[in-house]
Amino acid sequence: AQSVTQLDSHVSVSEGTPVLLRCNYSSSYSPSLFWYVQHPNKGLQLLLKYTSAATLVKGINGFEAEFKKSETSFHLTKPSAHMSDAAEYFCVVSTTDSWGKFQFGAGTQVVVTP
Amino acid sequence: GAVVSQHPSWVICKSGTSVKIECRSLDFQATTMFWYRQFPKQSLMLMATSNEGSKATYEQGVEKDKFLINHASLTLSTLTVTSAHPEDSSFYICSADNGMVAGGYNEQFFGPGTRLTVL
Numbered sequence: 001a002q003s004v005t006q007l008d009s010h011v012s013v014s015e016g017t018p019v020l021l022r023c024n025y026s027s028s029y030s031p032s033l034f035w036y037v038q039h040p041n042k043g044l045q046l047l048l049k050y051t052s053a054a055t056l057v058k059g060i061n062g063f064e065a066e067f068k069k070s071e072t073s074f075h076l077t078k079p080s081a082h083m084s085d086a087a088e089y090f091c092v093v094s095t096t097d098s099w100g101k102f103q104f105g106a107g108t109q110v111v112v113t114p
Numbered sequence: 115g116a117v118v119s120q121h122p123s124w125v126i127c128k129s130g131t132s133v134k135i136e137c138r139s140l141d142f143q144a145t146t147m148f149w150y151r152q153f154p155k156q157s158l159m160l161m162a163t164s165n166e167g168s169k170a171t172y173e174q175g176v177e178k179d180k181f182l183i184n185h186a187s188l189t190l191s192t193l194t195v196t197s198a199h200p201e202d203s204s205f206y207i208c209s210a211d212n213g214m215v216a217g218g219y220n221e222q223f224f225g226p227g228t229r230l231t232v233l
Contacts, residue, residue: 044158
């Protein structure tokens with residue numbers, strides 16, 4: 001069984017300040033974890049993924065995430081927010097016992113103010 | 115690489131008609147494709163898993179006679195919404211699994227989605 005919880009449904013940041021999106025997961029087996037971004041009326045874009053290699057994962061557009069097994073967390077960060085980062089972000093978990101199925105978190109809406 | 119397309123990108127239909135949505139993997143073969151539904155301001159909900167040459171596996175609560183899925187080839191899966199009603203209006207997204215297990219994981223590649231509006 002697997003599940004994922006995004007702790008914030010809505011995050012508002014000022015342009016140029018750090019962004020933190022929190023994600024906790026639950027899985028019976030070693031998970032694969034992903035962060036996706038979805039801009040309004042658009043499809044999903046993969047930001048980064050963790051697949052049992054390095055625990056600190058760097059993605060596109062300056063985003064990174066750290067896998068912490070002891071805390072069952074996979075938080076997404078960016079040191080300096082840009083206006084174009086305003087979007088919906090989804091944390092996703094998949095495990096080997098789920099036949100490749102993805103479990104999506106509820107999503108976090110990011111608003112960036114000038 | 116790993117591009118997935120969907121057609122149409124948006125469709126408007128009358129209540130009671132059927133609508134077919136295509137999902138294609140353009141540059142790889144996908145033995146498994148997934149269909150998701152997304153309501154406004156909500157997350158993606160997995161509807162079904164589609165395997166090439168076999169019947170789709172539907173998630174609990176999804177009507178298989180309502181949402182017909184066909185995966186006739188390694189690059190094409192179709193979702194047909196039969197006798198559509200306004201409550202079927204939603205954003206439908208497909209993904210294709212490239213079957214790679216390097217590093218012990220599979221990766222899904224997502225299509226751009228299809229916006230269905232039923233009048």
